[in-house]
Amino acid sequence: MPTALQLQEVVADATPLLGGGKVADYIPELAKVPSGKLGIAVCSHRGVVGAGDFEEAFSIQSISKVFALVLAMGLYDEQELWSRVGKEPSGNPFNSLVQLEFERGKPRNPFINAGALVITDMLQSRLSAPKQRMLEMVRELSGNPHIVSDKLVAASEYQHSARNAAIAYLMKSFGNFDNDVDAVLRTYFSHCAIRMSCADLARAFFFLSNKGSGLDHQNRLSEKQNRQVNALLATCGLYDGSGEFAYRVGMPGKSGVGGGIVAVVPGQMSVAVWSPELDPSGNSVAGVAMLEMLSKRLGRSIF
Numbered sequence: 001m002p003t004a005l006q007l008q009e010v011v012a013d014a015t016p017l018l019g020g021g022k023v024a025d026y027i028p029e030l031a032k033v034p035s036g037k038l039g040i041a042v043c044s045h046r047g048v049v050g051a052g053d054f055e056e057a058f059s060i061q062s063i064s065k066v067f068a069l070v071l072a073m074g075l076y077d078e079q080e081l082w083s084r085v086g087k088e089p090s091g092n093p094f095n096s097l098v099q100l101e102f103e104r105g106k107p108r109n110p111f112i113n114a115g116a117l118v119i120t121d122m123l124q125s126r127l128s129a130p131k132q133r134m135l136e137m138v139r140e141l142s143g144n145p146h147i148v149s150d151k152l153v154a155a156s157e158y159q160h161s162a163r164n165a166a167i168a169y170l171m172k173s174f175g176n177f178d179n180d181v182d183a184v185l186r187t188y189f190s191h192c193a194i195r196m197s198c199a200d201l202a203r204a205f206f207f208l209s210n211k212g213s214g215l216d217h218q219n220r221l222s223e224k225q226n227r228q229v230n231a232l233l234a235t236c237g238l239y240d241g242s243g244e245f246a247y248r249v250g251m252p253g254k255s256g257v258g259g260g261i262v263a264v265v266p267g268q269m270s271v272a273v274w275s276p277e278l279d280p281s282g283n284s285v286a287g288v289a290m291l292e293m294l295s296k297r298l299g300r301s302i303f
């Protein structure tokens, strides 16, 4: 477990990288976030340590794709789930359509938009209130009952949803989408618009470093499912930047276009970082750098 001082050093050493990326602006509401934020939090059995802006809430965006998958793994059996979505890295941008046509509407993995939209469609089929269920889950996992989904961000995404709608309709044309596209998009955007801090996220992801059992001692996943999710995070969690992330950081991880990244050190700790400026793949520039520094300084690459 790093000390607060070590985390402060990581934040200080990442500060010169500010200005080296671009805040997501394809969702206009996200473009309003100040670009100079830097936060890091680590959670182990001993609790949370953080530095920088680690207590400030931000839009978790694609990090919600992990929570959605975990929910779906509790509702569907293995065979059913993976008949609808694959387990391979895509090597393409997170919101790409090209592969979907060639691969007959089956998304490569649950951590790109197409995959998360199929997972959300599956949640929509089995849950009466999927938006609320997701909020309950992140509140329980993080121990923070005040977590909410930002209605302005969700509305902004809905107003600019042409690409996600196109992905969903393409999958529907192949028979891999059961519910009304508009209803599923609204649920998906509500999940993406959840606001959490690095401290919340580090707590919420602790179960993935602890054989599927959360800080509240609830078993969220079996040990086997936990290994499976970590394997998918290690290979697919940062879209077409997943190989580079494994090379530099060496931890299963998941990013979002809000600038957050969560990472897991199996058996030890979960880490969350935040800095809004992104690289061309949509991953936080300073966020990846902070995780790389932490991994190197503590010797925590899993490889």
Ligand SMILES: NC(=O)CC[C@H](N)C(=O)O
Residues within 6 Å of the ligand: 060, 061, 062, 063, 094, 095, 113, 157, 164, 189, 192, 255, 256, 257, 258, 282
């Ligand atoms: N990579 C991301 O974080 C993308 C999530 C975003 N809500 C979208 O659908 O485009």
